[in-house]
Each structure stands twice: as C-alpha cells, then as structure tokens.
C-alpha cells in the first residue's frame with residue numbers, strides 16, 4: 001500500500017521505517033528542513049536502537065522516501081499524522097501542528113484520504129480534525145479520520161512495532177477499519193521477516209481492537225496516566241519504606257507477584273519523565289476538568305512526581321552538608337536508557353537545581369550528551385563515565401544505562417574524592433556495593449556504609465555489581 005507519514009520524529013520515523021520494512025511504499029514528511037536533509041541521506045537524526053539499518057535498507061530499495069508535507073498529501077490515500085503535541089503553559093496539549101496538517105490536507109487533497117492520528121491527542125480531537133477537513137476542503141474532499149494511538153517505547157520502538165501488545169484503531173466507518181487492518185496485516189498475520197530477532201517466533205496473537213475514535217483517543221491518555229499513577233504510588237511506598245525501615249525491592253516483588261497488580265512499573269526512583277507521561281498526564285487532567293470531571297487523583301500523581309527531585313536533592317544535601325563548591329559526578333541524562341531523548345527528563349530539573357546551589361557538575365551519558373548540551377550548556381560533559389567521577393564528592397545515578405553495571409569499581413573509587421553514590425534508580429544491591437567500599441544511598445532501601453576494611457582497601461576488583469535486574473519504570 002502507499003502510505004504517508006507526516007512528522008519524522010521518534011514516532012513518525014519509526015513508524016515510516018517499520019511500515020516500509022513490512023512491504024509498504026512509504027513517503028515520510030517533516031517541516032524541519034535540517035531533519036529532512038539528513039533523512040534524504042538516509043541518516044537517522046536521533047538515537048533509536050535498530051532504526052538506522054532498517055531505514056537505510058528501505059531507502060536503498062526505494063520503499064521509503066522523504067520530502068515535504070505537500071508531497072506526502074499528494075502521494076498516498078492513507079496519511080498518518082505523527083507531529084508533536086507538546087504541552088501549553090496551562091497543561092493542555094498544543095494541537096496547532098495537527099490543525100496545520102489537517103488544513104493542508106483539506107486544501108490540497110482532491111480525492112479520498114484516510115487521515116490517521118497517531119500523535120497522542122486529547123479525546124475529541126478526531127471530531128475537530130473532521131471539522132477542519134470539512135471547513136477548509138476546496139474540492140469537496142471525501143475523507144475518514146481515524147485514531148491509531150501509538151504505544152511504542154523509545155529505546156525499544158522498533159521491537160514494539162513488530163511485536164505490539166495490541167493495535168488500537170478508532171474509526172467511524174468500515175472503510176477506515178478495513179484500510180487500517182490492511183496496513184497492519186503483515187504484523188497481524190506475521191508475514192514479515194522480523195528484523196529484531198533471528199528465527200523470531202513472537203506475535204502469536206496480536207489483538208486488533210476496533211473502537212470509535214473517542215474511545216481510542218481515551219485509551220492512550222488513560223493508559224499513560226495509569227502507568228504514571230503506578231510509578232507515583234510505588235514512589236510513595238518507597239518513602240514509607242525509608243521511614244519504617246522496610247525494603248522497597250522486596251515490597252515491589254511481593255506486590256508484583258499478584259497478577260492483578262503485576263511487577264511492571266513498581267520500581268521507585270527520581271520520577272518519570274520523557275515526552276509522554278508528564279505531558280499526557282497534564283493534558284488528560286485538563287481535558288477531564290474541562291469536561292466537568294474532577295480528576296484530582298491524577299493531580300496528586302503529578303505532584304508526587306515533581307517532589308521526587310527535591311527528595312533526591314535532600315539526600316545529597318544530607319550527605320554532603322554543603323553543596324556549594326562540591327564536585328558532583330552524574331551518570332545518565334536521558335529520561336531513560338537506550339534513548340538520547342532528554343525532553344522532560346528528571347536530569348534537567350535536578351542538575352539545574354544543583355547548579356543553583358553552587359555544585360560543580362560533570363556529567364556523562366552514552367547517547368544524550370548532544371541533546372542535553374543544547375538545553376543545558378552550563379555543565380561539564382564528559383567523554384566517559386570515569387571522567388565524570390574524577391575528584392567527585394558524590395556520584396549521582398540518574399539513568400540506569402546497562403553499561404553502569406559493568407564498571408571497574410576499583411577505578412571509580414580511586415578517582416573519586418570520596419566514594420559516595422546516591423542512586424536515583426536503585427541499580428545496585430546495597431550490600432554488594434557497600435562491600436566494594438562505597439557509601440550507598442538509594443530509594444526506599446536502607447543506606448549502606450562500607451565496612452571499615454572495604455573503606456580502607458577501596459573496592460575489590462570484581463566489576464560485577466549486578467544484582468537481580470528489574471525492568472525500570474523509566475522504560476516507557
């Protein structure tokens with residue numbers, strides 16, 4: 001099928017490349033000329049594992065092309081809208097890019113178009129898009145508007161496209177439902193060659209859920225808000241653990257064994273970030289309030305999340321006493337591992353606050369340095385994790401990148417002024433890392449001081465600090 005995708009960001013570009021991979025002829029557009037210039041050379045303008053080789057393959061095969069929105073409208077009957085929907089000052093979603101694209105489709109298209117919202121939008125946006133198409137159509141455009149919310153997670157976006165938990169489509173006509181089923185047929189029937197897993201046996205039964213447009217839009221906002229609520233809930237339980245001397249990792253484990261609760265998203269930390277949870281939560285609350293529903297439950301979720309940073313800084317203050325003039329090493333800037341995305345990342349708020357208190361910060365992230373530098377130029381960015389801890393009075397772990405589990409702890413300890421780790425992601429077993437000579441402060445667990453012998457001898461040489469690994473809540 002011929003398909004157009006408008007908006008070549010984390011969602012749009014992944015969608016375009018994956019649709020091309022399963023055999024469609026895809027045209028992808030973006031209004032950002034610099035981005036387009038890269039894409040036309042088959043270069044991916046951000047970090048997403050597995051995306052680049054797939055994109056290059058489809059470009060070379062002529063199945064994936066890039067250009068302007070006008071061309072995208074002309075090329076295909078089915079048009080995915082994947083533009084950004086950032087938050088306005090008041091928390092509502094800014095839908096101006098959606099409106100601009102809808103207007104352009106109305107003015108330009110002369111025969112049938114299926115306009116598919118993939119951007120995350122508040123409920124009833126589909127009705128507004130329909131109104132715009134009707135209002136601005138110069139050629140009595142025949143159209144359908146559908147909602148196809150995206151559930152991919154940055155860092156595993158390619159895998160998520162090929163192995164979705166569910167595909168939700170909100171439609172108002174059989175024609176739209178049939179076209180969407182046709183688009184996803186290779187995924188539903190598993191007739192594609194999986195580019196993620198050799199000899200892949202996944203995707204036995206992907207649910208294709210057809211609803212009305214309003215319900216599909218609501219499914220996305222309600223799902224993200226629910227997951228955010230789970231994170232804030234476990235963060236509150238972690239606070240309690242710190243006061244009463246319980247261990248949050250055990251509490252999460254015990255709770256998660258109940259299938260009605262599930263283990264996912266029960267990892268405490270410095271709070272959720274990224275381009276989905278914070279803004280979707282805000283937009284959902286605003287939409288509910290505008291509709292006359294008091295959703296103060298979710299306001300509380302937001303409030304708890306904001307307080308995570310202050311609570312984390314309080315732990316740093318407690319350890320360092322005076323922050324002014326202290327050297328602080330930071331591992332991780334991206335809002336979660338395996339992405340370079342720092343939008344609404346907890347790191348930004350945390351580091352700005354520490355800077356204001358006079359800390360001297362050296363940070364390292366395997367992928368997000370460039371993006372962080374663009375919005376936060378006033379800290380030192382390091383080439384590797386060791387450089388970030390040179391002379392440090394404390395090491396703060398902000399993003400749980402896998403490589404931080406594989407460090408030479410002897411070296412880390414010897415580089416630091418004082419072997420103190422404040423871990424916002426509970427990456428390590430407190431006893432194990434204490435035995436390596438570190439004072440270790442984490443979330444919802446007892447603080448650990450090194451045994452006297454370990455403190456003197458610094459860390460033992462084993463680089464394996466790994467304890468039972470849990471999926472982290474920032475992987476959304």
Ligand SMILES: NC(=O)c1ccc[n+]([C@@H]2O[C@H](COP(=O)([O-])OP(=O)(O)OC[C@H]3O[C@@H](n4cnc5c(N)ncnc54)[C@H](O)[C@@H]3O)[C@@H](O)[C@H]2O)c1
Nearest residue numbers: 007008009010011030031032083084085097119120150154
């Ligand atoms: N990032 C995620 O993990 C994720 C997951 C699910 C859903 N979403 C939703 O998908 C949407 C896109 O998110 P993203 O992370 O891909 O954002 P993004 O900022 O990475 O990409 C948006 C792209 O749209 C382009 N754009 C903006 N206005 C345009 C216009 N008028 N015409 C053409 N192009 C235009 C921008 O230049 C940008 O490249 C948002 O609504 C987001 O909430 C994101």
